[in-house]
Amino acid sequence: MTARIEIEKAAKLFGTSLALDSVSLTIEAGEYCVLLGPSGCGKTTLLNIIGGFADPTSGAIRIGGRDMVGVPAADRPTTTVFQDYALFPHMTLRDNVGFGLRMRGQGRAERNARANEMLELVGLTGAGDRRPAQLSGGQRQRVALARALAVQPDVLLLDEPLGALDLNLRRSMQEELKAIQSKVGATFVHVTHDQEEAMAIADRIVVMNGGRIEDVGPPERVYRAPASRFAASFLGEMNFLTGEVQGGMAATALGPLPAEGQGPVTLCLRPEHLRPDAPLGVGTAQVLETVFQGGHRRVRVSLAGMTLLAHLPLTVTAEPGQSIALGIDPEHLTVLPGGTP
Amino acid sequence: MTRYLACALYMILLYGFIFLPVGVLVLFSFQDGRFPIPPFQGFSLRWHREVLGDGDLMAALGNSLLVAVASSLVALTLGFLAARAFATARLPGVTALRGALMAPLSVSYLVIGLGLLASFNLMGLSKSLWTVAAGHVVINTPLCFAICAAALGEAQVSAERAARDLGAGEFRVMTLVTAPMILPALIAAFLLSVTFSWDELIIAFLLSRFDVTLPVEIWSLLRSGLNPKTNAIGSLVFLVSALAILSFELTLARRK
Numbered sequence A: 001m002t003a004r005i006e007i008e009k010a011a012k013l014f015g016t017s018l019a020l021d022s023v024s025l026t027i028e029a030g031e032y033c034v035l036l037g038p039s040g041c042g043k044t045t046l047l048n049i050i051g052g053f054a055d056p057t058s059g060a061i062r063i064g065g066r067d068m069v070g071v072p073a074a075d076r077p078t079t080t081v082f083q084d085y086a087l088f089p090h091m092t093l094r095d096n097v098g099f100g101l102r103m104r105g106q107g108r109a110e111r112n113a114r115a116n117e118m119l120e121l122v123g124l125t126g127a128g129d130r131r132p133a134q135l136s137g138g139q140r141q142r143v144a145l146a147r148a149l150a151v152q153p154d155v156l157l158l159d160e161p162l163g164a165l166d167l168n169l170r171r172s173m174q175e176e177l178k179a180i181q182s183k184v185g186a187t188f189v190h191v192t193h194d195q196e197e198a199m200a201i202a203d204r205i206v207v208m209n210g211g212r213i214e215d216v217g218p219p220e221r222v223y224r225a226p227a228s229r230f231a232a233s234f235l236g237e238m239n240f241l242t243g244e245v246q247g248g249m250a251a252t253a254l255g256p257l258p259a260e261g262q263g264p265v266t267l268c269l270r271p272e273h274l275r276p277d278a279p280l281g282v283g284t285a286q287v288l289e290t291v292f293q294g295g296h297r298r299v300r301v302s303l304a305g306m307t308l309l310a311h312l313p314l315t316v317t318a319e320p321g322q323s324i325a326l327g328i329d330p331e332h333l334t335v336l337p338g339g340t341p
Numbered sequence B: 001m002t003r004y005l006a007c008a009l010y011m012i013l014l015y016g017f018i019f020l021p022v023g024v025l026v027l028f029s030f031q032d033g034r035f036p037i038p039p040f041q042g043f044s045l046r047w048h049r050e051v052l053g054d055g056d057l058m059a060a061l062g063n064s065l066l067v068a069v070a071s072s073l074v075a076l077t078l079g080f081l082a083a084r085a086f087a088t089a090r091l092p093g094v095t096a097l098r099g100a101l102m103a104p105l106s107v108s109y110l111v112i113g114l115g116l117l118a119s120f121n122l123m124g125l126s127k128s129l130w131t132v133a134a135g136h137v138v139i140n141t142p143l144c145f146a147i148c149a150a151a152l153g154e155a156q157v158s159a160e161r162a163a164r165d166l167g168a169g170e171f172r173v174m175t176l177v178t179a180p181m182i183l184p185a186l187i188a189a190f191l192l193s194v195t196f197s198w199d200e201l202i203i204a205f206l207l208s209r210f211d212v213t214l215p216v217e218i219w220s221l222l223r224s225g226l227n228p229k230t231n232a233i234g235s236l237v238f239l240v241s242a243l244a245i246l247s248f249e250l251t252l253a254r255r256k
Helices: A043-051 A093-103 A108-121 A137-150 A167-184 A195-201 A219-224 A229-234 B002-028 B046-053 B055-088 B094-106 B109-123 B129-151 B154-165 B170-181 B183-199 B202-207 B214-223 B228-255
Strands: A005-014 A017-027 A032-036 A058-063 A078-081 A155-159 A187-192 A204-209 A212-217 A239-246 A249-252 A255-258 A263-269 A280-292 A297-303 A306-312 A323-328 A334-337
Touching (some): A043 A155, A043 A187, A093 A137, A167 A187, A167 A195, A212 A219, A229 A263, A249 A263, A255 A280, B046 B228, B055 B154, B055 B183, B094 B129, B109 B129, B109 B202, B129 B183, B129 B202, B183 B228, B214 B228
Parallel strands (some): A032 A204, A078 A155, A155 A187
Antiparallel strands (some): A204 A212, A249 A255, A280 A323, A297 A306
């Protein structure tokens, strides 16, 4: 009912452009894994390679230990929730959900019972006789999910499944997806370009860019200590400082800051860690611009000749032109090797 | 007001021009006399009775129906399969291939008929209803292809992908997903193809011998001169075509 996915040095060429550049990744059985990245980063190509809609130009892919290269989608232990849902408009919801079981030779009574059960699981109890055209976008999404899960796949692939939904619906579907995943236990591989969605839902995030994996890890680790500059800037906002490390301290525009390593480095500082009450003072900044964002103020400040971003608590006033003393907590600094901004 | 009247008059004239021949044909099929020419001498069903009692004509009508339905089913299948290939597969030289498939639409039936006649001779096949049906498949496949191709789009391609993902083989993808999704277009293509085959004279004339289709039988009747019987059978042909076209229009209308 669940399986481990092993991808070894998978590459995919489209013409002369490299959509996937030697990607290696292991997704554990029962894991909720999110492939995150901007459009064109290769995440959908990777999903297609797992689902059997494309074969890698080179490299290997195994699901549950079985070699999958050359195996068509129909014969893989995977099913997909497509971005456009791809429901069958001429069938009732029950027949849509039961389609995969029909292909596996199950009788009508049996597959109808299972379809009703699946519709119940996704919150569409009793809607079996309706047709896709009668449903809202969110409901269609649920049917697509029920249809893909009805055949009890080892691996469920979700291709930007929430992209067409509005924000509130997306939030509640994220929770539901997570709940459904822990109920059915299958490995979920979810593609999105939405970093908030990725953080809310994933056991592990795979950040991709330019056909390569930039970072892999639990959301909190990837957010707090990103492995690359791209991962740092894609998962939320980030301030970058260049510095030169010598003897455990980096010389930066904000003065000496504690840092491991040697030579030129880039220090990453989340805007929420640039605060007036932080232990290590870094000087007085000029407020350039301030935007009220509900839970915090997003403030652009000028400090030591740089423009930095700070998320200030609402208790701190920050009007443009105002001076404000800021500090950082060295614990929240991430140091990346290489100094080029 | 004058403008409105002028428009109305124009419309009446236009429709009159289009429907006058058929109107006259149908009217004089009820002629109570020996010649289908004015003056109208009275209403009679005599000629219709005679048509229905004519064994040759009825046999030709049966042949026509058979050829129309059979050739249309084949043309529809071929057209559908080709349209599906163009919609899903990435083919080299796709524009040229599509053009070549549609080209017979612009070739005269006479040329196609002569070409088929020569080909069947070469192959040593004798002329029969089979050869007529083959001819009608040639003229109707491009038509069915064009209608199916217009109906197939992203939605079908993506639903096919989903069906394959759920374990469907190609045959079941086509029969359970693609074809039902574009059913109105398939029905429309079939009906239009039936009317084209039903009315077709030249190819049927060139490629048939002992068993003939209705237009060929009517043609040979006409050579022995006009009489209200030819009008009566003409009306019958028109009625069948009109019914098919009407169903075609209704099918398309229901899709919208």
